[in-house]
Structures are given as structure tokens and as C-alpha cells.
Amino acid sequence: MAGENFMKKLAFASISDLRNMLEQGEITPEQLAGYYIDRFAKYDKELNCAIEVFDKESVLTSFCPQGPLKGVPGIVKDNIAQIERGLSCASKILEGFSSTYDATAVSRLKQAGALSIGRANMDEFAMGSSTETSAFGIAKNPWDISRVPGGSSGGSAIAVAAGLVPWALGTDTGGSVRQPAAFCGVVGMKPTYGLVSRYGLVAYGSSLDQIGVFTRNVYDNALVLSAMAGHDMKDSTSLSVEKKDYTQKLDGSLKENLKIGVIENALHAEGMDPEIVNAIEEALKVWERQGAKISRITLPTLDHSAAAYFIISRAEAASNLARYDGVCYGLRREESTLDKMYSETRHDGFGAEVKTRIMVGNYVLSAGHAGDFYNNAKVVQRMIRYEFMQAFKDVDLLVMPTHPAPAFKIGAFAQNKLQMDLQDYFTCSVNLAGIPGISIPCGFSKDKLPIGMQLLGPHLAEGLIYQTAHAYQEQTDWHTRHPEGFDS
Amino acid sequence: MVKITKEEVLKIARMSYIDIHEDEIEPMVKQLQDVLSYAQRVKEVAHDVAVPSNRRMNVFREDVVIKTNPEPIRSRAPQREGNYFVVPAIIEK
Numbered sequence: 339m340a341g342e343n344f345m346k347k348l349a350f351a352s353i354s355d356l357r358n359m360l361e362q363g364e365i366t367p368e369q370l371a372g373y374y375i376d377r378f379a380k381y382d383k384e385l386n387c388a389i390e391v392f393d394k395e396s397v398l399t400s401f402c403p404q405g406p407l408k409g410v411p412g413i414v415k416d417n418i419a420q421i422e423r424g425l426s427c428a429s430k431i432l433e434g435f436s437s438t439y440d441a442t443a444v445s446r447l448k449q450a451g452a453l454s455i456g457r458a459n460m461d462e463f464a465m466g467s468s469t470e471t472s473a474f475g476i477a478k479n480p481w482d483i484s485r486v487p488g489g490s491s492g493g494s495a496i497a498v499a500a501g502l503v504p505w506a507l508g509t510d511t512g513g514s515v516r517q518p519a520a521f522c523g524v525v526g527m528k529p530t531y532g533l534v535s536r537y538g539l540v541a542y543g544s545s546l547d548q549i550g551v552f553t554r555n556v557y558d559n560a561l562v563l564s565a566m567a568g569h570d571m572k573d574s575t576s577l578s579v580e581k582k583d584y585t586q587k588l589d590g591s592l593k594e595n596l597k598i599g600v601i602e603n604a605l606h607a608e609g610m611d612p613e614i615v616n617a618i619e620e621a622l623k624v625w626e627r628q629g630a631k632i633s634r635i636t637l638p639t640l641d642h643s644a645a646a647y648f649i650i651s652r653a654e655a656a657s658n659l660a661r662y663d664g665v666c667y668g669l670r671r672e673e674s675t676l677d678k679m680y681s682e683t684r685h686d687g688f689g690a691e692v693k694t695r696i697m698v699g700n701y702v703l704s705a706g707h708a709g710d711f712y713n714n715a716k717v718v719q720r721m722i723r724y725e726f727m728q729a730f731k732d733v734d735l736l737v738m739p740t741h742p743a744p745a746f747k748i749g750a751f752a753q754n755k756l757q758m759d760l761q762d763y764f765t766c767s768v769n770l771a772g773i774p775g776i777s778i779p780c781g782f783s784k785d786k787l788p789i790g791m792q793l794l795g796p797h798l799a800e801g802l803i804y805q806t807a808h809a810y811q812e813q814t815d816w817h818t819r820h821p822e823g824f825d826s
Numbered sequence: 827m828v829k830i831t832k833e834e835v836l837k838i839a840r841m842s843y844i845d846i847h848e849d850e851i852e853p854m855v856k857q858l859q860d861v862l863s864y865a866q867r868v869k870e871v872a873h874d875v876a877v878p879s880n881r882r883m884n885v886f887r888e889d890v891v892i893k894t895n896p897e898p899i900r901s902r903a904p905q906r907e908g909n910y911f912v913v914p915a916i917i918e919k
Binding site: 435436438571574575639642644645646648649652656660663664665666667668669670672673674675676677678679680681682684685688690693694696697698700701702704710711714715717718721755756759760 | 834835838839841842843844845846847853854857858860861862864865866867868869871872873885887898899902903904905911913914915916917918
């Protein structure tokens with residue numbers, strides 16, 4: 339392993355290329371892990387995408403020298419358990435806590451030969467769209483460090499975009515994989531609810547949470563998902579589906595007579611950046627040239643998805659986060675009585691955004707309000723799900739923007755959190771319906787910021803989504819562009 | 827129209843077991859007011875069309891005892907005595 343060009347090639351190499359290099363003996367797994375760990379040391383002071391990068395020796399102790407991801411390093415969002423590693427959810431309340439086991443997603447990746455070299459920064463408890471609420475500090479977008487990387491899986495998206503690792507795990511409750519993927523110009527997949535086990539994922543909104551994958555191209559993404567998808571006895575909401583190789587149909591062609599529907603009320607929603615509309619229209623032409631039929635459809639209830647999402651996610655968060663009470667693990671404030679200990683521990687341990695969401699959740703669930711808020715939100719959720727199902731009777735896949743604008747400036751929404759949260763509405767509808775969705779790069783703004791679009795399918799249509807997204811990447815080069823300054 | 831008051835915020839904070847300091851009340855009133863005013867539209871939107879409800883099912887598995895060592899889990903406790911978690915007095919003296 340030597341030479342500046344070789345090193346350059348390594349930084350942004352695809353998983354497939356890395357596999358070849360490893361197989362040919364051009365590089366060893368130990369060298370590769372060391373190489374990426376060194377890149378974090380070099381670049382992450384500025385980006386702040388990792389909460390911890392492990393030392394090489396400890397990474398290699400769990401190395402399983404076989405499988406499709408043999409020797410390929412990646413990073414794991416810090417709300418996914420890794421055995422005997424810290425697990426903070428970027429929150430002070432989990433100060434000093436370490437996990438006693440591996441999440442199923444992590445153990446399956448390890449069994450497939452992959453190496454986890456660290457814990458990725460995130461919004462506290464995955465609550466946010468900018469990675470600004472982390473107790474470990476703000477993470478920065480590698481395309482423009484005055485801007486946010488998106489969130490909540492911002493650290494994972496940055497690490498992949500800046501060539502610090504070829505894959506990263508994130509989690510997506512209302513868009514937390516797809517939106518940072520769009521902001522950082524990488525591929526982000528949120529699978530069908532239940533496809534990837536949530537065992538070892540710290541719960542936020544349990545009926546919406548799903549572990550997802552970041553990579554720089556669609557093929558790599560399919561490789562990683564193939565290694566971790568499938569039924570797990572330890573998660574009762576995991577679907578009874580067998581392991582599958584999602585790379586099988588990735589030959590650059592589209593499914594015969596593929597029908598793609600564009601969600602018009604999303605594409606032309608108020609406040610949409612025209613540059614994003616244009617980028618998506620151009621992308622549609624690429625698929626059209628490849629033989630797809632494009633139609634325009636409207637999903638009226640989609641416009642209300644943010645309202646339903648706010649209520650359901652906060653309600654579930656309030657219940658899930660009740661467990662942080664200073665008794666069994668994590669932070670404890672010493673007080674004279676039990677009640678005071680609970681209240682002070684939770685006051686000091688949770689950040690402002692988390693506290694607000696718990697409060698909103700307990701409000702919408704409380705006697706006198708649950709009828710108006712929670713119950714109605716569940717009806718709206720059902721309506722959204724139904725509209726998607728109806729649409730998928732006419733088309734195979736749907737397209738809509740990932741976000742109405744490219745990455746915003748750090749602090750842009752400090753005075754108006756609601757405005758930031760409302761921008762989730764293209765992504766959170768997908769979680770409400772439980773369907774899979776991918777965000778892939780489809781252009782750049784005049785400020786040289788990446789633009790992403792979502793491709794959605796019915797439940798368990800990951801194979802078709804990957805095939806269609808991969809065919810697009812065979813015809814375009816947006817995904818091959820990298821931010822400047824991370825080459826050496 | 828949702829109208830969040832200071833008293834309501836204090837009540838929910840108590841319910842949530844989150845202490846709230848004097849200077850934190852006003853911003854919290856505003857945050858809750860903003861989110862809930864927006865979210866209340868679900869009441870107008872929700873109408874029971876003939877939407878099939880989600881398929882619900884119970885997931886069963888064999889009740890097999892798997893031996894695990896609880897010690898690593900106990901060792902995460904802020905305060906313990908043997909197999910017990912220690913907490914402050916429940917009733918104030």
C-alpha cells in the first residue's frame with residue numbers, strides 16, 4: 339500500500355472496489371481499517387461526525403474473516419448498540435453508559451465480515467433534522483462547513499460523503515436517513531418497517547423507527563442491506579421475510595414497462611426550491627429514456643403528514659424515554675427523594691429539544707387531549723397509508739423531493755423550530771405508511787450543494803427501488819462527485 | 827384553538843418527571859403552542875373513510891429459557907447493593 343494516487347483512490351472507493359483490492363491482496367483488512375481511522379484523525383476535528391473512533395486493535399478483535407463485506411470498515415450511528423462500546427444517543431443522560439450486546443444489525447454486518455470503526459454523531463435521541471442538538475457538538479456539512487449535514491443521522495452521512503468510510507448505519511423515524519443523505523450528496527435507504535431488526539436500536543418512535551444504510555452508490559447500499567435484512571426472533575415487529583440478495587437485478591436495466599408516478603402536490607408544494615424541481619424533472623427524463631412510463635399523481639392527505647407525524651412520534655417518544663430515570667444506568671443527580679432525583683436527572687440529562695418532544699407527547703396522550711390529537715393522528719396515518727397503497731395499484735414506484743431546499747446554514751432555524759420540523763413532510767409520510775424509500779443524488783444547486791430525490795415503493799419493494807435507482811446512476815454522475823478538500 | 831398556559835406546562839412537566847426552571851417556562855409555552863397549534867389540524871382532516879385498518883397480529887415464539895448473566899447489566903447502575911438498585915428515600919422526612 340503506497341503512492342499518493344492509490345491513497346486517493348481508496349478514500350472514495352466503492353465497496354465493490356475495496357472487496358477486489360482485499361481479495362487481490364493489494365491491501366489487508368488491517369491496513370484498510372487503519373487508513374480510515376487515520377482519515378478521521380485528519381478531518382474529523384472540523385466535521386465532528388464521530389463521537390468516538392475506535393483503536394485499530396480493538397476493531398480487529400471482532401473481525402470475522404469471511405462474508406461479502408469481509409474487511410470493509412464502516413461507522414454506526416450512536417443509537418445502535420455495539421458490544422462493550424459507549425452508547426450515548428448523543429445525550430448527556432447516557433453519560434458513561436456502554437452496551438452489553440450488539441444490535442442485530444451490527445452483529446449481522448460483523449458476521450458478513452464488516453468492521454465497525456466508530457460511533458457516529460447525531461441529533462440527541464434522533465430528534466432533529468440538523469445534528470445541531472447533539473450533546474457532543476454540531477456536526478458540519480463537508481460541502482460547506484457553515485451548513486448543517488441534515489439529521490438526525492448527520493454524522494453517518496458526513497462520514498460517507500467525506501470519504502471517511504464507505505458505509506454507515508443510520509436510523510430513520512421521519513426522514514433521518516434520507517434527508518441527511520440528500521444534504522450530503524450520498525445514497526440513503528430507509529427500508530420497509532420491520533425489514534431490519536430493531537433489536538439493539540434505542541427506541542424513539544417505535545412504530546416508525548427503522549435502521550437504514552448510507553453509501554456513496556446504490557450498488558454498495560444494496561450490498562450492506564442484503565447483509566442485515568431479514569427476520570429476527572429478538573424483534574417481535576420484524577417481518578417474517580428471508581434474507582435476500584438485493585444486488586441481483588442491478589444490471590443497469592429497468593424493469594419492463596416500469597411505471598413511475600410523480601407526486602405533484604409534493605413537487606409543487608409551497609416553498610419548493612425551483613432548482614430542486616428542475617433537477618427532479620431532469621431525472622424523470624433519464625428514466626423515460628430508459629423506457630419508464632411517467633405519470634403525475636396527487637396524494638391529498640400527504641399535505642397533513644407532518645401534523646400526524648408530530649403527534650405520533652412525540653407520543654411514542656414520551657413513553658420510550660420514560661425509562662431514563664437515573665435508577666438502572668446513565669446519569670443520576672443525587673437528591674433527597676426519589677421524585678426529586680427523577681426530575682432533576684431528567685432536567686439535567688435531556689437537552690431542550692428532547693424535553694419539548696416529551697412534553698408534547700405527554701400532552702397529546704393526556705386525558706382530555708388524546709381524543710383530539712393522538713386518535714385523530716392515527717386516523718390520518720391510516721388515510722396516508724391507504725393513499726399510498728391506492729397509488730401503487732397504478733404505478734410501481736413514486737418520486738418526490740427529499741427536502742424542499744438544499745442544506746441550510748447552521749443556526750438558521752434557531753428561532754423557529756416549527757419551520758424546520760415542517761420541512762420533514764416529504765419524508766415522514768413514508769414512515770407513517772411503513773413503506774421503503776431511498777434518497778439519491780440528482781443534481782447540485784448554484785451554490786454547489788447536493789440535491790436529493792426520493793424513490794418510494796410499496797412494502798418490501800427494496801429490490802425494485804434499488805434496480806431503478808441503480809439504472810439512474812448508470813446514466814448519471816452526480817453520485818461520483820465529492821466535496822473538495824478530503825482527497826489526500 | 828389550543829391555548830397553552832404556564833400552569834399547563836407545569837402540569838405536563840410534573841407528569842413527565844422533568845423539573846422545569848423559572849426561565850425555561852416561557853420558551854416551553856411557546857414551543858408547545860407552536861407545535862400543537864399546527865398539529866391540531868388532524869381533527870379536521872381525519873374522517874373515517876372506508877380505510878382498512880392495519881393488519882394486526884400477535885407474534886408468538888417458544889418460551890425457552892436462555893441463560894444470561896445479569897451482572898454486566900447490574901454493573902451499569904449508578905448505585906447498587908448486591909443485586910439491588912439503590913434509590914433515594916421515596917417519602918420525604
